[in-house]
Amino acid sequence: MRKLALSDEILLSVEKPARYIGNEVNSVMKTLTYVPGENSLENQDEKQYLENTQKKNRIRLAMCFPDVYEIGMSHLGIQILYDLFNKREDTWCERVYSPWVDLDKVMREQQLPLFALESQDPIKDFDFLGITIQYEMCYTNILQILELSQIPLFASERGEECPLVIGGGPCTYNPEPLADFFDLFYIGEGETVYDDLLDLYKACKTSGCSRAEFLHQAAKIPGIYVPSLYEVTYLEDGTIKAFTPKQKDIPAKIAKQVVTDVTHASYPDAPVVPFIKVTQDRVVLEIQRGCIxxxxxxxAGMVYRPNRERDLEVLKEHAKNMLKNTGHEEISLSSLSSSDYSDLEGMVTYLMEEFHDKNINISLPSLRIDAFSLDVMSKVQDVRKSSLTFAPEAGSQRLRDVxxxxxxxEIILNGAGExxxxxxxxxxxxxxxxxxxETEEDRKEIAHLANAIAVRYYEIPKDQRNxxxxxxxxxxxLVPKPFTPFQxxxxHEPGDYLGFAKTVNHEIREMLNQKSIKYNWHQADVTVLEGFLARGDRKAGKVILEAYRRGALFDAWTEFWNYDRWLEAFEATDTDLYFYTRRERKEDEIFPWDFIDIGVTKQFLLKEWNKAKAGEITKNCRAGCSGCGAMKYEGGVCFEGKN
Amino acid sequence: MKVRIKFAKQGAMKFIGHLDVMRYFQKALRRADIDIAFSEGMSPHMIMSFAAPLGVGLTSDGEYVDIEIKTPITTAEALEKLNKVMADGMTILDFRQIEEGKASKAMSLVAAADYTVKFRKGCEPVGKKNPEDGPAGKMDWQSDISGFFARKSIVITKQTKKGESEVDIRPMIYQMSVNAGVVSMQLATGSVANLKPELVMEAYAKFKGFELPEFALEVNRREVYADLGQNGKRRLVSLNDLGTILA
Known part of the structure; x- marks a missing residue:
């Protein structure tokens, strides 16, 4: 029986011990160490030699999602990489998530090192700690992971024996606020150059080269960003003057990695099946990447360009295998806009015919409401219980054009009517x-639209409606994000935001059908902080550290969120929040993330920004190419119907 | 066809709670491609019922779940298919046909269970600091088990929703003995009368005069029984023995 890192006493005194024991179906166990007796070599020295060689030839990698297990286990990206890494014979990839606050306390008190779920070995003994960074509000959790692992928080303080800490995921399109805490970042989709990176690491390990030498070599792999090899200088106003590599052989631009052929990219046919109920307790089938x-x-609509679809026949095969290997009772299609998948009808028909009789639920998020989707939805779900979702995002047509x-x-009312x-x-x-x-009038239009939908409902004769x-x-x-036209x-101020919400609320209460309308709004202070972290520069790192030192953790969780703690951190580090949030940036400002090449050009984004202000719309990729720059990846929607 | 599955839950699996074990089996049965029957209605669910929920932290060699299958399968084939898809620590021990009808349902049949209890390493009872009690820090805690079991009544104070109440647990202890540091007991289990082994050890600790800290015990359920006796006379038969092997 496998030995667990935590004692029974600890495991029985924390909430949901299953978060920490590993052992899930389809989790990967490997033996990478030399087993005496397995080899017939008599000579002790030779044995020793072999053992050392084997050690040098193996790579231990811990993949981390810096939030609680139930959230982290629901993430598709880690499942893809976990599968990808473990297909390599020389690599054992394991998982680690944020210990919940109860265990966090115990681990700090008893100085227990954070461990990986599979082997239960300390993370600090690994070669790599890979952290996926999905949202800004997990940044303090990253520091928790490092600290509990007993890895120095600053990359500059890590010795030869420390794991290399590598970041990936959407937030790394502006990695700068986290630059000091990571040895390297992987910019873009993981399926492309991770093998190159691991091969390089193995070669370095065998030849005995130093951490610094490895990082120097790694920085030359396309998509790999080693922050310590770049220097940032600032203008007097605090904006960036220059962002330059410290050495000549280090690339000035980091090229986002893109999988051109998603159909044949590696996909996990046997994802790990958690014992406890996680957020995404189902098979997730990614039908396409990007959005038109x-x-x-x-x-996401910009950084995942170009839109690329997976072939239907391959998807069918994946769906079958994943359901068989996991035993899940539900399958969900994943993409930014499922309705834009060319053969959605074929996909959905297949799922219904193949699995509906086997009592497998089919979940179809992000569908555009039209006759087809309504027909499908009425077949796969209980109409009376389910709800329809529209995301108009803005109340007035003018603002929707912006x-x-x-x-x-018209589309919304017709869809709702049907x-x-x-x-x-x-x-x-x-x-x-x-x-x-946005104006006061635009905000009020939200209430008017909601009311118009209610009116449409009550047009149905009483005896025919439910x-x-x-x-x-x-x-x-809105949180303006890097690599969007709104960058x-x-x-605004938290107080302003709440004022906007108040306007909407007030106007809704004025509506004739106000009793049929319920209104919820998001926290305003969290938004401001997200905005700071999203467009922050390297100087933002010290605020994150200071907030963490003051107890910020699980900031994405309402029960732990504390805005005052962050405000104190700004004050203590003498950092001006307004510089990051309350400033319309000049057109020629150098942004902290400008060194990343996502294919979509800054020039295109700027054109879009100006069109936005003029209220002009831009066609979607299928209706006509707008020349964003993503065509250089030579795949996906840019070449549809062209070959 | 109604079928009873007997399984063991060992090792790290002891941290998986009862509801999650149910979820685990729903998925495991699909992975193993067992043609299980579903309930009718708007949201059909697998027809599945567990004998006696096992607390988190306890291991077991005698857990039971009853299911209904649509396509017949032999015991041997089912064992092979199911054990192929188990997580480490979960083992399918048997797969037998049981009688139709509500009366044969495992949950309503449960009357007793066997347990073994030992102290976790480092949690053995510590005696009074009197050298006559043996080596410092150790005590012979086993010596009075038979004396304890021989008592006519063992009254404990139970915390209930309304406050405290006194209960005599002795009638619910059917057997109790100790061998080389392992206490074996057979206790009343189920909806009529139910006694937890931890509670027995607490009473014993009080009787013997030693401290029993939280999480000090390792408890393993060995078997679960139905009572086929009549006129107040107990005749315990393991739930497994009520089924017949599918050949």
Whole structure:
């Protein structure tokens, strides 16, 4: 029986001990160490030699999602990389997540080192600690992972024996606030150059070269960014003067990695099956990457360009294998906009015919509401219980044009109308507040749109409708993200944001059908902090550290979020929050993330920013190419119908 | 066809709670391609019922779950298919056909269970600091088990929702003995009367006069029984023996 890192006493006194024991179905166990007796060599020296060689030839990698197990285990990216790494015979990839606050306390008190779930070995003995960075509010959790692992927080303080800490994921499109804490970053999709990096590491280990030498070599692999090899200088106003490599042979630009052929890219046919219920307790099938839409607030829509679809036949095969290997009772399609998948009908029909009779639920998120999707949804879910979701993002047509959201009031009302006639009576509407050029009138339009949907419902004769309708309006506040046309935009004060929400709330209460409309809004102070971290520079790192030192952890969790602690951190580090949030950036400002080449050019983004301010829309990729720059990857939607 | 599965839950699996074990089996049965029956209705679920929930932290060699299958399968084939898809620590021990009807349901049949209890390493009882009690820090805690079991009544104070109440647990202890540091006991289990082995050890510790800290015990359930006796006379038969091997 496998030995656990934590004693029974600890495991029985913390919440959900299953978070820490590993052993899940499809988790990968490997023996990479030399086993005496397995080899017939008699000579002790030779044995020793072999053992050492074997040690040098093996790579131990811990993949981390810096949040609690149930969240981390729901992430598709880690499952893809876990599978990819473990396909290598010389590598054992394991998993690690943030210990929940109860265990965090015990580990600190007893100075227990953080461990990987599979082997239960301390992370500090690994070769790599890979951290996926999915949202800004997990930054303090990254410091927790490092500290509990007993790895120095600053990359500059790590010795030869320390694991190399590598970051990846969407937030690394601006890695600068975290630059001091990471040895390297992988910019882009993991399937492309990780093998090169691991091969290089192995070669370095065998030849006995130093950590610094390895990092220097690694920095030459496309997509690999080693922050310590770059120097940033600033202008008097605090903006960047220059961002330059410290050595001549280090590239000035980091090229985002893109999988051109997603159909044949590695995909995990046997994902790990957690014992406890996690957020994504189902098979997740990624049908495509990227999005053709080009909404101007959306970072994913820009950084994952070009849109690339997986071939239907390959997807069918994956769906079958994954369900068989996991035993999950549900399958969900994943993509930024499933309705844009060319053969969605073929995909959905297959799933229904193949699995519906086996009592496997089919979940179809992010579908555009039209006759087809309503027909499909009525077949796979209970109409009376489920709700329809629209994301108009802005209340008025003018503002929807500003953000380039190609959804009109007519489309929404028609879609809702068809749905109501089909028996639905619950609608969810998502909007953003604090958008560029937004006025009081635009905010009020949110209420008017919600009311118009209710009116459409009550047009149905009483005997044909299903009681009252329930419309839920939710608003979040815009966080301008790097590599979007809104990367130049200013943010607002928490108080302003709440004022915007108040306007919406007040206007909704004025509506005739106000009793059918429910309104929720997002926290305003979290938004401001997200904005700071999203567009922060290297100087932002000390604020993160200071907030962490003052107890900030699990900031993404409402129960632990504390804005005052962050404000204190700004004060203690003499950092001006406004510099990052309350400033419309100049067109020629050098951004902290400009050294990354995502294919989409800054010139295109700037054009989009100006079109936004003028309220002009841009076509989606299928309707016509706008020359964003992503065509250079030679794949996906840019070449549809061209070969 | 109704089928009873007997399984062991050992090692790290002891940290998986009862509800998660249910979820685990739902997925395991799909992985093993066992043609299991579902309930009717809008949201069908697998027809599946567990005998007696096992607490978190306890291991077992005698857990039971009843299911209903649509396609017949032999015991040998089912064991092979299921054990191929188990997590380390979960072992399918048997797969037998049981009688149709509600009366044969494992949950309602459970009457007793066998347990072994020992002290976790380093948690053995520490005696009074009197040299006559033997080596410092150790005590012969085993010596009074038979005396304890021989008592006519063992009254303990139980915490209930309404406050405290006194219960005589002796009638619920069917057997109790000790051998080389391992206490074996057979206790009333199920919906009529239910006694946890930890509670027996607490009573014993009080009787013997030693401290029993939290998490000091390692408990393993050995077997679960139905009572086929009549007129108040107990005749315990393991739930497994109520089933017939599918050949």
């Amino acid at each position: 839409r080009g909404c101007r607030f959306c970072q 953000i380039n959201k190609g959804l009109t009031e 749905a109501f006639e089909g028996g639905w009576n619950k609608v969810k509407l998502y909007f953003m507040l604090g958008l560029p050029t 009681g009252k309708c329930q419309i839920t309006v939710s608003t979040s506040f 130049w935009a200013s943010m």
